[in-house]
Structures are given as C-alpha cells and as structure tokens.
C-alpha cells in the first residue's frame with residue numbers, strides 16, 4: 001500500500017482545460033500553477049504544446065517559473081509530438097494512446113502490436129533525451145486485460161518511468177480499480193498512475209483504491225473539472241485521505257484549498273457547489289438540534305474533517321423548527337445574554353412554533369433572545385402555559 005508515499009499529478013492545466021468553461025490565458029495559467037505549487041502538489045500536467053501556438057508558449061513559460069513541483073506535458077504517442085514536448089523544457093512527458101477496441105477501431109485504427117511498437121519507440125526516444133516519460137493507455141477499463149499487460153510490461157522492460165491507467169469514461173468501480181492496480185503492481189517495477197473520470201460518481205473512491213492497491217500517482221483537477229463532468233477533484237481526494245489519517249495530507253498547505261477552489265471556479269465561470277468537499281458552503285454546517293448539541297460538546301461527534309485544519313469555520317444553524325435548546329443556549333452565551341435554562345427552553349419552543357409559520361433568520365432568533373432577556377419576567381409568565389404543553393418535545 002502506498003498511501004504513505006503518493007504523489008498528486010494536478011491536471012487542471014491539462015484535463016481541466018478540457019472543461020467546457022475553461023479557457024485560461026497565460027496570466028491565469030501562471031496563477032493556477034503558483035497556487036498549486038504553494039499547495040504542495042508534486043506534479044503539474046500541462047496541455048499538449050501541439051494543441052495551439054499559445055499552448056506551446058505557455059508550457060515554455062511555466063517550465064521556466066522555477067516551481068518546486070515537476071512540470072509535465074501531455075502528448076500523443078508520436079516522436080514528433082514528444083520532441084516538441086521536450087523542446088518546452090518540461091521535466092516529463094506524459095504519453096497516451098487508446099487501447100480499447102472502440103478507440104482502436106474508431107480513433108487511431110492501430111492493432112495492439114503496432115501500439116507496442118509505437119510505445120517502445122517513443123518511450124526510448126524520450127528516455128534517450130534524459131526526460132522522464134509516462135506511458136498511459138486511454139480507456140483502460142474497456143481494454144482487454146492481456147492487451148494492457150502486454151503493453152505495460154513492454155514499456156516497463158525498457159525503463160519507462162511510469163505507466164498510467166486511465167478510466168477515460170468513468171465506468172470503473174472501486175473494486176475493479178483495486179484489482180487492476182494490484183495485478184499491475186505485481187507485473188511492473190515502474191511507478192503507476194491512475195486517472196479517473198467521474199461520470200458515475202466513483203472518481204474519488206477509485207483514486208483512493210488505486211493508491212491503496214499500490215499506485216504511486218493520482219491525477220486530480222481543481223473542483224474536478226475536465227471533459228464532461230470531469231475527474232477526481234483535488235479537494236475531494238484530500239478530504240478522503242484526511243478522513244483516513246490527517247497525517248497523509250499534512251505535506252500540503254490545506255488552508256490554501258479554499259483560495260484554489262475559488263480562483264478556478266471564478267476563472268471557469270462556475271460557483272463552488274454547495275455540497276463540495278471542504279469548501280462547499282454547507283460542508284461544515286450543522287442543523288438538527290441533536291447534532292448541534294453533540295457538536296457543541298465535541299465537534300468530532302459529527303465531523304470527520306476538522307474545519308480549522310482547512311482554515312474553514314463551523315456553522316451551527318439554529319433558526320428553524322429542528323433547533324434544540326442547547327444550540328439556542330449557546331447562541332445566548334455568544335450574545336452575552338444570561339438566561340435561565342427554563343427560559344431558553346421556552347424561547348426554543350417559541351422559535352419552533354414561529355418557524356412552523358414562516359421562514360425565520362438568525363436575526364429573528366437574536367432579537368427574540370434579546371427581548372426575552374430584557375423582559376424576562378413578563379414573557380416567561382405569558383409563555384409558561386405554552387411551554388408546558390410541549391416541554392417533553394423540547395427537553396432532550
């Protein structure tokens with residue numbers, strides 16, 4: 001298991017550029033590269049320099065920034081492409097070719113033997129130039145196992161630095177990923193990378209299983225942006241690893257995640273989803289009275305991620321019918337109001353009744369608490385009857 005020694009290949013500037021809303025200019029690419037480097041990702045992958053003249057210029061510029069992370073660029077499996085990739089000055093070239101029958105038939109038209117010949121030629125060429133090379137098979141999970149292993153073993157035998165498994169269409173399940181990576185781990189000595197799309201919602205689980213099975217590298221993009229609905233999101237992978245053991249991700253600058261998600265969301269014209277891992281607006285929001293009570297006693301009761309570790313803050317929502325008197329009491333304390341438990345329970349009852357009638361806000365709760373604190377005696381008297389009736393419901 002290589003959970004303790006994994007590397008992130010951050011592909012926002014390659015797979016992420018394939019997101020329909022992405023059209024990064026040079027300044028934006030540079031800002032993303034700096035942020036990801038500050039966060040601590042081990043590698044950044046760039047779009048093929050053959051994609052457009054600007055892509056070539058930008059790759060050269062990013063390779064010269066002097067970042068701590070390795071700069072890689074994606075290319076097709078062709079000597080001419082690899083040569084241009086090397087010319088940009090990057091640290092590594094990520095070569096890819098489709099191996100599924102579908103892609104062999106409808107994309108490049110090559111047989112497996114031809115693919116192996118091309119792979120060997122390109123891998124040995126890049127190695128001869130003193131540059132790291134990765135060889136990946138597109139649509140690995142709809143490729144024949146024996147074909148995959150033949151190709152991987154061939155490039156491994158001539159010293160490829162890394163082989164890549166790509167779940168191009170998001171079809172793989174975590175178990176299938178675990179099995180394929182485990183088998184590959186037994187067959188090759190080079191590093192193993194996993195790239196997983198999220199069409200059926202398994203991208204984070206699949207990346208995690210790949211690491212658990214012995215993969216050394218996983219691909220991510222900020223917010224998971226990429227072709228269609230994208231790939232494993234950086235924040236989601238971090239959340240998954242942190243939940244397993246916070247020490248797994250203490251090599252990264254976790255509080256920077258919020259700025260990274262915000263920056264890229266803005267650049268590609270989307271909002272951070274409300275339910276996003278770590279940085280979504282509700283990621284650390286608690287509502288039900290029972291949850292709020294326990295959270296106030298010990299946050300770990302309902303939180304596996306510590307918001308503070310990510311520079312985020314917890315929010316306990318109290319202005320609704322599911323509220324509980326412990327949460328209301330906590331709010332009164334925050335406001336510096338001294339109210340007896342009996343009074344707090346009565347206020348809680350009142351809030352619940354009110355929330356049944358209309359949507360209420362925290363301001364409504366605050367003014368209620370203040371009013372009751374001021375007119376405690378009188379109000380307690382008038383509400384006692386009502387409070388008695390549903391006392392059982394409120395007390396917990």
Ligand code: HCA
Pocket residue numbers: 015018074094095096136137138139164165166167168169195197227
């Ligand atoms: C692509 C396909 C790719 C490549 C992955 C890889 C995929 O858009 O070129 O290089 O490992 O999902 O198969 O992103």
Ligand code: CU
Pocket residue numbers: 015168195197226227231
């Ligand atoms: Cu992809």
